[in-house]
Amino acid sequence: MPKQTFFNLAEEKQQRVIAAGKKEFAAHPYSKTSINRIIEKADISKGSFYQYFDNKKDLYKYIIEKASEEKMKFLNQKIKDYRELTFFELLRELFVAGIQFKNAYPEFSEIGDRFLAGRNEALKEEIYSESKPKSNEFFVKIIREGIAKGELDPDIDIKFTAYMLTDFSISIVSYFFENHNPEDLEEIMNYVDKMLYIMKNGISRGENNGFS
Amino acid sequence: MPKQTFFNLAEEKQQRVIAAGKKEFAAHPYSKTSINRIIEKADISKGSFYQYFDNKKDLYKYIIEKASEEKMKFLNQKIKDYRELTFFELLRELFVAGIQFKNAYPEFSEIGDRFLAGRNEALKEEIYSESKPKSNEFFVKIIREGIAKGELDPDIDIKFTAYMLTDFSISIVSYFFENHNPEDLEEIMNYVDKMLYIMKNGISRGENNGFS
DNA sequence: TTATAATGTGACTAATAAGTCATATGACCT
DNA sequence: AGGTCATATGACTTATTAGTCACATTATAA
Numbered sequence: 001m002p003k004q005t006f007f008n009l010a011e012e013k014q015q016r017v018i019a020a021g022k023k024e025f026a027a028h029p030y031s032k033t034s035i036n037r038i039i040e041k042a043d044i045s046k047g048s049f050y051q052y053f054d055n056k057k058d059l060y061k062y063i064i065e066k067a068s069e070e071k072m073k074f075l076n077q078k079i080k081d082y083r084e085l086t087f088f089e090l091l092r093e094l095f096v097a098g099i100q101f102k103n104a105y106p107e108f109s110e111i112g113d114r115f116l117a118g119r120n121e122a123l124k125e126e127i128y129s130e131s132k133p134k135s136n137e138f139f140v141k142i143i144r145e146g147i148a149k150g151e152l153d154p155d156i157d158i159k160f161t162a163y164m165l166t167d168f169s170i171s172i173v174s175y176f177f178e179n180h181n182p183e184d185l186e187e188i189m190n191y192v193d194k195m196l197y198i199m200k201n202g203i204s205r206g207e208n209n210g211f212s
Numbered sequence: 213m214p215k216q217t218f219f220n221l222a223e224e225k226q227q228r229v230i231a232a233g234k235k236e237f238a239a240h241p242y243s244k245t246s247i248n249r250i251i252e253k254a255d256i257s258k259g260s261f262y263q264y265f266d267n268k269k270d271l272y273k274y275i276i277e278k279a280s281e282e283k284m285k286f287l288n289q290k291i292k293d294y295r296e297l298t299f300f301e302l303l304r305e306l307f308v309a310g311i312q313f314k315n316a317y318p319e320f321s322e323i324g325d326r327f328l329a330g331r332n333e334a335l336k337e338e339i340y341s342e343s344k345p346k347s348n349e350f351f352v353k354i355i356r357e358g359i360a361k362g363e364l365d366p367d368i369d370i371k372f373t374a375y376m377l378t379d380f381s382i383s384i385v386s387y388f389f390e391n392h393n394p395e396d397l398e399e400i401m402n403y404v405d406k407m408l409y410i411m412k413n414g415i416s417r418g419e420n421n422g423f424s
Numbered sequence: 425t426t427a428t429a430a431t432g433t434g435a436c437t438a439a440t441a442a443g444t445c446a447t448a449t450g451a452c453c454t
Numbered sequence: 455a456g457g458t459c460a461t462a463t464g465a466c467t468t469a470t471t472a473g474t475c476a477c478a479t480t481a482t483a484a
Contacts, residue, residue, distance in 0.1 A: 008430085150417060151416070153416065164383070164410065262443070437474080
């Protein structure tokens, strides 16, 4: 957590520091980010930085937290009537919203992706344990409900499927941004539906295709 | 590519350098690896290092190449009668072999995972373009054959499915190593089958379950 | 106005990094 | 023995890093 000193600062100055941090953490892997560059960008002195934060990790954790909050806010906004959707409708909304979030908040999104893709397990554990959400648990919840409602195959392994979906929700967005124009909403929908088709029916040839 | 000087060295000395490099690249993200540590571990001087390699990337690329070769060799050994297997049998073999490779060559495996999970697209592109394989293309090939043989749903998007499987082949191994005992072959098979079940049939409740 | 507290500052230290270079060693050939 | 060439060396340079600290400035309160 930033020190009280930081929160006493004028809003504008806080924003300058956060903006500089966001830019830095979005541009480099964590281990290569530099406090020197951040203070230069934010136009504050080295001494000030250490009066606001314990160290680099302190700022990083704060920004990750903000990114996570922002994404939650965004998703809640996009997916209002969540209880009324079927599992696959909800999944579809989540993927689409994920792509839109990346468009709307590219820096936060990049930071989040870097964090999740990172292999510093100790750091991840530390940050996870201080904030609750874990998209994994969210998927576990909606899968349970999907099974209860009879929409999902009760034979699937819930924890594993949740892991798979978490992984996918990142992977599909990356795939899209690598291979297609992220502005094109129609194309987004097209790909999300392809992905849902596979999640729903699998890839085996069977007589199970054709029902939405 | 290492310089000729390196290949002129006694085999034992080459191995010492490679071993030190493997250890370093397995232990840290690329940007944090240190030539200083490598030469210390390998017990060679700084000057010698630069007589063997242009720079850190030169050694890194060489080691990535070796890891990739080693994995290919391993897979070819494990999966001999590849043409005679059905698509899902082959997929199963690939996942199991992937987990076994991680057990047998933990350092190479770690380096490979770090490389694939890395977000340095320029570096990846550079290394990819110099070696052909790309597991992605392999999946495209076996998916095409699976469709041709009538085993796979011809309506799936081939490129996207290949991307999905590539992603999965990494993800499932990570999941396994995070959550289970990687020595336990029975448990491995159990999880691989769960994953295949989902890939095959999807997660939707339907009348399509129950046939292997 | 004066005293106290909060905030700001950047030169400095101690590590560490990548890369260079003049010099040294030793093997092989004439 | 003398000469040539590949290999080996580590001190040195330049750049960058995280973090500290004595001091300066500004704001608040008495």
